[in-house]
Amino acid sequence: MKAKTGVLLINLGxxxxxxxxxxxxxxxxxxxxxxxxxxxxxxxxILVNLIIVPFRAPKSAKIYKELWDEKGSPLIYHSENAAELLQKELGDEYKVHLAMRYKNPNIVDVLKDMRKIGYSKLVVLPMFPQYASASTGSALDLVMKEVSKWWVIPEMKIISQYYDHPDYIDAFVDRAQKYNLDDYDHVLFSYHGLPTRQVDKVYDEGLCEEKHCENEITEENKFCYKATSYATTRLLAAKLGLEEKDYTVCFQSRLDQKWLEPFSDKVVEQKAKEGAKKLLVFSPAFTADCLETIIEIGDEYQEIFEEHGGEKVQLVESLNDHPKWVNCLKDLVLN
Structure with missing residues (x-):
C-alpha cells in the first residue's frame, strides 16, 4: 500500500x-x-561570522567530542529512534520522515524526496513542545518557503505547539519515577533561554513582563515561550505533587544578559550557597537529549554546584524514545 500522508518530524540539528x-x-x-x-x-x-563563530567553534568542538558516543550524536539517534517507533505506530498509510533545521538530514533535501513521492497530505511536526520563533517558527518558515515552490501543494497540517498534551507531560513524569523526589533539596525546570526582545515580539502592544506570563495562559500570551514554559511547569508540578516552594523555573544557554531570567546556572549557584546538596533538573523544552542536557546540565552545572558547596545535580533524561512520547506524536499526527 502506498502511503497517502507524509509526516515530517523536525528537530533542531x-x-x-x-x-x-x-x-x-x-x-x-x-x-x-x-x-x-x-x-x-x-x-x-559581522557579529556571527567575524566574532562568534571563529572564537566559539574550537571551544564548542571540544564539548561536542565529549558529547559524541559510539552511536554518534545523541540528538540524532534519539530522534531517529522516535521516528522509527512512530512509523510502526502509524502503519502503512503514513510515511515518517525526519529532518533537522540545521545541517543533516536537512529540511530542503527531505522535502524534495517527499515531493517526489506525491503525498495527498503532509503533516509537519516540529519536536519543540513550546512555540518559539527561533525554533518552531524557523523550522516552519523554511518548510513553507520550500513547499511554496511546488507546483502541486497538497493538503497540509502544521502543528505549532503541544506543551499541554497529556502524553508529553506523562512521559516526563514517567522519566522522573526512577528518582525519589524526597531525596532532593530542590527541583529545577530549566528551559532553553531566549532574548527578551523575542518574547516581546509576540505582543502587538506592551512587553512580556507586563502579561503575567508566570501565572496564567491567556489568548494574548498563548504563543509566548515564557508563558508556555511556566504553564508546562505547572502541569508537571501538579502531576509530581510539587508545591511552588519546591521548584524554580529557569532558563539556560544564554548568550548575553538580556535573556529570559532567572538564569539556570545562577540558580544552581544560589541554591548551593543556600545549603542545598542535591538538585533534580528537568529540561522540558528538549525532547531528545543533546549538548544542552547532557553536557550543560549534567556536567557544567554539576561543576558549578560542587564549586559552591553542593553535591549532586541530577538530570532527568529527555523523552528520547519513551513510549508515551511516541504516543504523543502519534496522537498529534492523527488528531
Whole structure:
C-alpha cells in the first residue's frame, strides 16, 4: 500500500561530526538564521561570522567530542529512534520522515524526496513542545518557503505547539519515577533561554513582563515561550505533587544578559550557597537529549554546584524514545 500522508518530524540539528570544521559550519548556519539572532542583517553577519563563530567553534568542538558516543550524536539517534517507533505506530498509510533545521538530514533535501513521492497530505511536526520563533517558527518558515515552490501543494497540517498534551507531560513524569523526589533539596525546570526582545515580539502592544506570563495562559500570551514554559511547569508540578516552594523555573544557554531570567546556572549557584546538596533538573523544552542536557546540565552545572558547596545535580533524561512520547506524536499526527 502506498502511503497517502507524509509526516515530517523536525528537530533542531547538530554538527555532522565534532570536528572544528563541521562545528563551524553548523554554528554558522544556526546563528546566521534571522529568527535566531534577530538583529539587522549586516550587524548579524559581522557579529556571527567575524566574532562568534571563529572564537566559539574550537571551544564548542571540544564539548561536542565529549558529547559524541559510539552511536554518534545523541540528538540524532534519539530522534531517529522516535521516528522509527512512530512509523510502526502509524502503519502503512503514513510515511515518517525526519529532518533537522540545521545541517543533516536537512529540511530542503527531505522535502524534495517527499515531493517526489506525491503525498495527498503532509503533516509537519516540529519536536519543540513550546512555540518559539527561533525554533518552531524557523523550522516552519523554511518548510513553507520550500513547499511554496511546488507546483502541486497538497493538503497540509502544521502543528505549532503541544506543551499541554497529556502524553508529553506523562512521559516526563514517567522519566522522573526512577528518582525519589524526597531525596532532593530542590527541583529545577530549566528551559532553553531566549532574548527578551523575542518574547516581546509576540505582543502587538506592551512587553512580556507586563502579561503575567508566570501565572496564567491567556489568548494574548498563548504563543509566548515564557508563558508556555511556566504553564508546562505547572502541569508537571501538579502531576509530581510539587508545591511552588519546591521548584524554580529557569532558563539556560544564554548568550548575553538580556535573556529570559532567572538564569539556570545562577540558580544552581544560589541554591548551593543556600545549603542545598542535591538538585533534580528537568529540561522540558528538549525532547531528545543533546549538548544542552547532557553536557550543560549534567556536567557544567554539576561543576558549578560542587564549586559552591553542593553535591549532586541530577538530570532527568529527555523523552528520547519513551513510549508515551511516541504516543504523543502519534496522537498529534492523527488528531
Amino acid at each position: 547538530t554538527p555532522d561530526s565534532p570536528s572544528v570544521g563541521d562545528v563551524r559550519s553548523y554554528l554558522s548556519q544556526f546563528l546566521n538564521d534571522p529568527r535566531v539572532i534577530d538583529i539587522p542583517w549586516l550587524l548579524r553577519k
